[in-house]
Amino acid sequence: MSTPQLDVYGFPAADPKATSASPFTTKIECLLRLAGLPYRMHVVTNPGKTPRGKLPYLEDGTMTVSDSEHIVAHLKAARGVDLDVSLTPLERAQSHALQRMIEERLYWIIVYSRWIDPANDGAVYEQFFGSLPPVLRGLIYRSALKTTKAALHHQGLGRHTADEIYAFAARDLEAISQTLGDKPFLFGDAPTLADVVAFASLTNMLRPDFKTALRGLVEVRPNLVAYETRMGALYEDGASIRSSSQ
Template sequence: MLFRTDTVRRSVTMEGLGSLADLGVKLVAGYRSVVLGAGAVVAVWLARKIITTKKKQKLRREWDSVGQDVVLLHQFLRGKYCPNLSPFALKVETFLRLANIKYEVDSKSPYGPKGKCPWITINGEDVADSEFVLDNLTQRFNINLESHLSTQQVASLEAVRILADEHLFWCVITWRYWLDRCVIFLTTQDLGLFFNTFMPVFMVPGIKHRAKEQGIGIHSPEEIYQICKKDCATLAGVLGDNDFFGGEKPSRADCAVFGQLAQLMWNAPGTHYEALLTNVFPCLASYCLRMKDTEITRFNLTNTALL
């Protein structure tokens, strides 16, 4: 009996040791898999980091090659009827032309440090957001497009600029990308099959979310249209019989207003939004044409290349 009991104990002990050994082997194998997997992830990350860094260095060399005091304007590709689908890009480009600042356009990298379009590079410095861009250029080149205006007029025009950039803008993009699902807008661009197919997939939910956060998205399509109409009525009232919002000649505020109204004038063909300018407030349509045909800012609607 003692012999048999001892034999059983040794057998159990050996089985236990065998199980522990198997467990150890599995743990080591699992650990090696984790290490190898982590190593592969790190290797891929490093490779992408190196490639991205080299790409940025190459782009930086290209950007710096435009020359001293030459603005490199990063923006979207040209449209069919309007120089740019971004009102803020058109705003900056119009300012550059009004201020007679030498510039070149880059469409390879439209999104800047803040993830927004447009942005500029000048003398190795990157500046993002259209208002900060204009502030920077105004100070850098000692530009004053309001020299013919009083302090009160300049302040009033800043309110007009805010109406266009911060209010009318939301009406336009909410209709363009969400309510109309990019249908009309895509007919005004040469973006190719890929973007024509997938742009609505990403833009519709994205703009819907942003519009609801901003507040305009909680309204009905008709209410949004009425808000846009009211904005246009306000702009038409401020413009009055003047050629420009700056009076006899364009001011800095005109760059912003033109950038926004141009989206209704040329990037919403055949819609009731376009009709707000062409039928309801024709003075705004005439204003857009004057801005387009101003000697300095003139652009060709045939191919939207700035002359």
């Protein structure tokens, strides 16, 4: 029996020079590319119609796997993808802590910087909803903005000032920068899952055309800028294994 095709469902890029606007979608694409596993990409714009209301999700034959963390576990169990084989137990623990910081805190700061920061007023409207018919655009944008504001409020970040939020980001970015030091990748000479996760967020801070203080906070840390370029080259090298669903 032949191995089933992998189908990834995720958000599109906000602009042509960027990866998916969703760090979690970028993470799965990057992991598959580093692992050399061909996949078919399905661009989805309405996460409300997905199995758990979030992107990305993966179809592997008859199995549907939602949430990037479950997808990583599935790819390890079903396809033998494990970028962390050579990490020590201590490095695995450090990698886990870094990933949670990036995905559970920095992620929300990216969301804040795009949707709420007054510097970006209107940018999300154009970049995420610009392709919708004009009658629907305003309606869907206002509903998504309301949901995003509520999510940031409940998460807690939305209760702070912009200066406080970007000060949180600076500390998180400094932690990544110090962990990286002058090594090519976070845990040495080869990329691991933590690099995939860090790249997915850093590239989303540097590349898309949002006026965000986050870009400046990355740019003052030259090792992070060079690292994003290094990971970006690996990501691009794997582009040929992606096919489009259209």
